Amino acid sequence: MSEQLQSDFDKIVKISKFSDEEIKFKKIFLNNFIKRGFPNRKQEDWKFLDISQIIKKNINDLSFFNDYSHSNKIDPSILVDGLEHNKIIFINGRIEKIDFNFEDQNKIEIIDEIKKDITFDYENSLIDLNSAFTDKVFKILIKKNYSLKKPLIIYHSTNDKINSTNINLRLDFELGENSCLKLIDYFADNTAKNFINIFYNFDLQKDSVLKNYKIDKFRNDNLKYSFNNIDQGNNSVSETFILSTGSDYLKNEINCNLNGEYSSAFINGVFSLKENQQHEIRTTINHLVEKTKSYQLIKSVLGKNSKSAYQGRIYVNSKAQKTDGYQLSKAILLDETSEFNAKPELEIYADDVKCSHGSASGSLDENSIFYLMSRGLNYQQSKELLINGFLLDVVEKITDPEIKNLIKTIIGLKE
């Protein structure tokens, strides 16, 4: 693999317009990745789902080279109907369109610069891979006191023009004081067996609000990894919702640093999986100062041969008194071949805190099914009704009513 990496990298450098300094940094990341390789189950964070094995099994020839000098045609059928929105469209890893038509253009700045370094500690070689092979990194800056009128949808799309089997994307966001951004990640894949590696970096200033909804709905054979790094200032709020049902493999990782007092983080997730799908959510919430709050709710419905994993970690620094941390993960196993793994972890160094977690897994409650059937529903209907209610609970946590309705329609949940 390392020869392939090296030669694809050389090809990219040859046709790109990167400066010498950029290339120097990219080379460091490339070498780091070559040294470490894909993460495997020997690493604690990858214990449940071993990505190096999964990639080996699904993708025969890994290749990394894409020619980003030509633009792709945007297929309008992928766009979301019934909701006015701003757009960023990625096709095969190339940004085709950035469109903030609904907004005050003076309040949003798009900075086209490659961030040379990664400022936080990470032990994740996929970030090395991402940093070595991303095309362009844009930073989107929302200025002070500005709330976006419409949500921003980022489309992640692939088509048959794709050259490589691996795509790396990166976006940076900075939310100025008292600003607000609603961001939807929307996946529309038209290819199979690609490994897509996404890295977002969010910087939330004082009083800002970030709402991020990740929607992976349509069944596809791709493997995806998404990493969100969120830094939060005083009184800022981040809300992340993950719908994890479409891809063959998807791991969402969220690293959230609560650096400011009264800041809070909410993470809600839904897994609804069948046939050979393997999905995972891993969260790390670092409570670093006093009076911060975090809340996590993850629910899984697991069909035949599917597997979900939840690894949640709450870290409370010794300074972070008055922390309130909560994690709950629940799973319904529908088939004898389904599997649920969880590792809800608490690491606490302060005494005046309220931290708890819970995890429950099992089959659908036969008594409830009996109750519904005795009222005239058939077995299938009762089952669906119970699952509907089980998942609706998480979707109801979404604070934006418009987006909540959109997501309900996408999942097909009834009230």
Place this chain on the structure above:
Amino acid sequence: MDTREKDIEKLKDYKYGFTTDIENIKAPKGLNEDVIKFISNIKKEPQWMLDFRLNAFERLKLLKEPNWQKPKYPKIDYQDLYYYSAPKSMKDKPKSLDELDPKLLDTYKKLGIPLQEQARLNGIAVDAVFDSVSVATTFKGELTKHGIIFCSMSEAIQKHPDLVKKYLGTVIPVTDHFFATLNSAVFTDGSFVYIPEGVRCPMELSTYFRINASETGQFERTLIIADKGSYVSYLEGCTAPMRDENQLHAANVELIALDDAEIKYSTVQNWYPGDENGKGGIYNFVTKRGLCKGNNSKISWTQVETGSAITWKYPSCILKGDNSIGEFYSIAITNNHQKADTGTKMIHLGKNTKSKIISKGISAGFSDMTYRGLVDINSKAKNSSNYTQCDSLLMGNKCGAHTVPYIKNKNFDSNIAHEATTSKISEEQLHYCQQRGLNPEEAVGLIVNGFCKEVLQQLPMEFAVEAQKLVGISLEGSVG
């Protein structure tokens, strides 16, 4: 904060910290084939036992010390330890308690363990292990009447080789992790219990472990077999003298429950925890594992962990028989610079298996406590269930409490429920108690005892009282 630190200094002395001045026979320092042969030789072991040890030693050479645990410790030089130490008077085994070295009897009297059979009031059969050898086993006569075998491991190897050969290493194989394999190579003594079919052991069996000599490691091995339909309750207690150096204690405990049998294993661990600055103390790296081999069998672990500089152990249950039950009740208390990484593993293999985990952790001072557990329900373990509850209590903001549960559910008929909370003693509760005339220390004692009640209830009566006192002593001075 200052008063709290002062209070910590006032902490009561470790009352078991004395040493007994007694002549010892030691194996030469270091770990090599010759030392293993020396141990095997001095214990007059048969060839198969020596082979077992050498096999383990071969395996050990390939293994590396694990390092994933939370409490880190300085590297142990395994060549700088004595692997065998025994009181000289034990060389030719005394035939009865009357011939036992009076100094030894004194030691156990000081520890509050009467070895003389006159002390019948207690009604507990005791096997006392001093450094590397078992010095005395009480109540032999009465136990033999029921066909129960309760003796030291070395004796069992001599007298009941068939049983030992059949079961030793079946739950913890020589191919296990580093410390378990080390133990298999150099284990010195320990207790052996066999309860025959259909016998309900009429009294509590107990082993008392004592480390006395310096620069030694204690490696005992306990094997308990409960044959079909039998029941036994077994207690274990430990103490060690106060020393500046860290001493290693790496024991293996294997439990085997056949059809309809029940084993209840209770531990009150009070090894020397080191002084208030974290100097000295025992490294307690113990492997305990029970196998519910037969159908309808039950294994229950209860532990009160208050001692040791570092505790690192996970008493586990392998629920292989259908309808078998595994239970784990634990209180772990760390104060000053103590560290603990403890918990359990429940591995469900048979149908309709059930397990329950109740873990209470209390950390004070500068200590660090981790609950680490695994619940694994196999795809064949239909209709199994697990319930886990682990609560932590923190006293002060210089200590840590961590919870790391691993939950694996591969069976859709089975249920796993897990709950954990971390909190401190609430001001309201303290206020309420103080209003009714308790001083802060008493109030904390009361609240902590209530917090631990679910676990303390599981202990046999005599131990419960001792454990309750121990909980109080361990936390003394930690209230700020």
